[in-house]
Amino acid sequence: MSTTPTGNSALTNTASSTIDRLKLIISHQLDIKVDQTEIDSDVSLLEDGLGLDSIAIVELVSLLEENFGLKFEEEDLSMEPFASVRTLANYIDSMAQEQGKAQGLGEGLSAQEAQA
Amino acid sequence: MIFAEKLEQTIQNAVPGVDHMTDGQFTVYYGELPEILRKINAFLNEGLKELQGQSSTQEAPCIAFECPNSVTGALTLFALLQQGQTVVLLPPSEADEQASALRPIPRFCAFRLSIRKAPSDATHQWLHQPASFLRLESHPDYVPAPEAETPAGALAPTLSPARLMLRTSGSMGASKLVVHDQDTLMRNALNCVEKYHFTREDRAIIPVPIAHMYGMGAELLPAILSGASIDILDRTNLLKYLDRERIFRPTIAFVTPGLCEMLLKGFRTVRTGYKVIVTSGQRISDGLLEAFDAKVGGCLVNQYGSSELGATAACDPGDPLELKMSTVGHPFPGVTLTLGAPPVVGEDRAENGAEADEGELHCRHPYGFLGYVDETGTWLYQAPPQGWYATKDLARRLPGGLLQVFDRAGNSVNRRGYLVALADVEKQLERLLGVEPVQVVRAGIETAQGQPLAAFCVSDQEPRPSGASLRERCKGELPPWAIPDAFYVLDTLPLLTTGKVDRQKLMMMAANPTLEG
Numbered sequence: 001m002s003t004t005p006t007g008n009s010a011l012t013n014t015a016s017s018t019i020d021r022l023k024l025i026i027s028h029q030l031d032i033k034v035d036q037t038e039i040d041s042d043v044s045l046l047e048d049g050l051g052l053d054s055i056a057i058v059e060l061v062s063l064l065e066e067n068f069g070l071k072f073e074e075e076d077l078s079m080e081p082f083a084s085v086r087t088l089a090n091y092i093d094s095m096a097q098e099q100g101k102a103q104g105l106g107e108g109l110s111a112q113e114a115q116a
Numbered sequence: 117m118i119f120a121e122k123l124e125q126t127i128q129n130a131v132p133g134v135d136h137m138t139d140g141q142f143t144v145y146y147g148e149l150p151e152i153l154r155k156i157n158a159f160l161n162e163g164l165k166e167l168q169g170q171s172s173t174q175e176a177p178c179i180a181f182e183c184p185n186s187v188t189g190a191l192t193l194f195a196l197l198q199q200g201q202t203v204v205l206l207p208p209s210e211a212d213e214q215a216s217a218l219r220p221i222p223r224f225c226a227f228r229l230s231i232r233k234a235p236s237d238a239t240h241q242w243l244h245q246p247a248s249f250l251r252l253e254s255h256p257d258y259v260p261a262p263e264a265e266t267p268a269g270a271l272a273p274t275l276s277p278a279r280l281m282l283r284t285s286g287s288m289g290a291s292k293l294v295v296h297d298q299d300t301l302m303r304n305a306l307n308c309v310e311k312y313h314f315t316r317e318d319r320a321i322i323p324v325p326i327a328h329m330y331g332m333g334a335e336l337l338p339a340i341l342s343g344a345s346i347d348i349l350d351r352t353n354l355l356k357y358l359d360r361e362r363i364f365r366p367t368i369a370f371v372t373p374g375l376c377e378m379l380l381k382g383f384r385t386v387r388t389g390y391k392v393i394v395t396s397g398q399r400i401s402d403g404l405l406e407a408f409d410a411k412v413g414g415c416l417v418n419q420y421g422s423s424e425l426g427a428t429a430a431c432d433p434g435d436p437l438e439l440k441m442s443t444v445g446h447p448f449p450g451v452t453l454t455l456g457a458p459p460v461v462g463e464d465r466a467e468n469g470a471e472a473d474e475g476e477l478h479c480r481h482p483y484g485f486l487g488y489v490d491e492t493g494t495w496l497y498q499a500p501p502q503g504w505y506a507t508k509d510l511a512r513r514l515p516g517g518l519l520q521v522f523d524r525a526g527n528s529v530n531r532r533g534y535l536v537a538l539a540d541v542e543k544q545l546e547r548l549l550g551v552e553p554v555q556v557v558r559a560g561i562e563t564a565q566g567q568p569l570a571a572f573c574v575s576d577q578e579p580r581p582s583g584a585s586l587r588e589r590c591k592g593e594l595p596p597w598a599i600p601d602a603f604y605v606l607d608t609l610p611l612l613t614t615g616k617v618d619r620q621k622l623m624m625m626a627a628n629p630t631l632e633g
Contacts, residue, residue: 047351049356054353054354078359080359
């Protein structure tokens, strides 16, 4: 599976390195003018902070899906995870764990099946 | 006093613990309304008395109310309407504390009323303390509105009985105020109740400003008058909307084409809970209407309306998609329309069918506006009772009375973030340059600065003035964004066989200046 390497690296990432990756994505891949070093981990991504509008949020979500090999469901589109870079990093880490677990479980099963 | 009566009914019929208004931070159940509104009105009456004691007393003082999209904003509006207090309804100034950042209010408003933002840890008790969320100040530059001194009965008093005024979004800077009689405004809202079937069981989500005619007149008032629950969103973004939608489970929503586009990106599953979603503001593209309509289970309708007339026409949610894409449906109850020149008073061409099927749309709305006043409170225009209102939109009437409105979006463009109506620019240029007619058209494609414009006119002066000299004359007279980028002086304007100016040809000339002459 081509996404496995990213999935695995996301699994081993600590929250702080996810924060750095997020900042990089926001400053380099998103169509907004902000420097990576200027992004405060605790500032809001929305109106009172970086000021990402709805279009930018949707863009960010697809970038996150690409970069982290994750799938955002509609219930993941909520104010809470997007409160700050830090909350989003935590959210991504737990998503990666869950989706990775599901994936790993699937692989484990098939491995067991192969053994059986 | 229709509002006070209907509000009483809403309160009487409210199911305790169910029927409510919320903004995410505060929730007020309708059973609580009498007590809260009484407290707001007591605070206002006391404040007005105190402030008026300092200056000259006036019979019917007008309050400029800056109404944010919040429960406190809506409650205050309800309290003012319940008392029949004449208000100018304005969107809030952005900054909360800085007086320098306050937007100017009309001169004839004796008071400015604004809402303080609640601290994030404020409890429900906040709603019961109007002194904490209301700020009432006298207007330092207040000058009373002039008394109407024209022949008896020619001019209605501007400030009484109860009025509600809205600023129009004039693109030329000088704004005017649309004056509504409050009772008439409520009948307009009741028209929307009927058209969209607002009921007590409904839940209306309001992601558009309640300080504008659309959000207030077509959604907030119909909702409260029918007893429907209300969720008011401030500075709507996709994530906020989705969060609130999950909790509130709305059955009615009023949106704009911009919001449709935004929600389309976030709606990953088809919505089945909505009864009707209304869009308005500007023309929505067919592709967007079709895509969003499919995402909301086919309940999207496009409403045609204005600050002057309120809701004027709309499709029904169940109408076929082709109909919803190409028309704005039938006029609202009581509204009559005519295309081309309005009929002479006394004749009713709309009835005998002898009128054109296409032309400039004129409306006669039984619940329309009273007229316009300027910033001093002087009538600029008083709408005659049962008079025709020129919408300046082109329209076509299809068999069965369906209305097709077009060219509306084509009449205004974005210039450096300002919405500029081409007709306004034309009028100002005619006045300023003393030539008539002036035609302003789009010149080529939109850039980061907005839509380039070109102005065309005819001059019999010798020597013929240069385009550049005309443009120079506009500087300092018009806002920079309203001055077309190029001016052309022609011998004659190209005409269509109908005798109208051929704007398409002008647009081609503007896009390829070498074609000129």
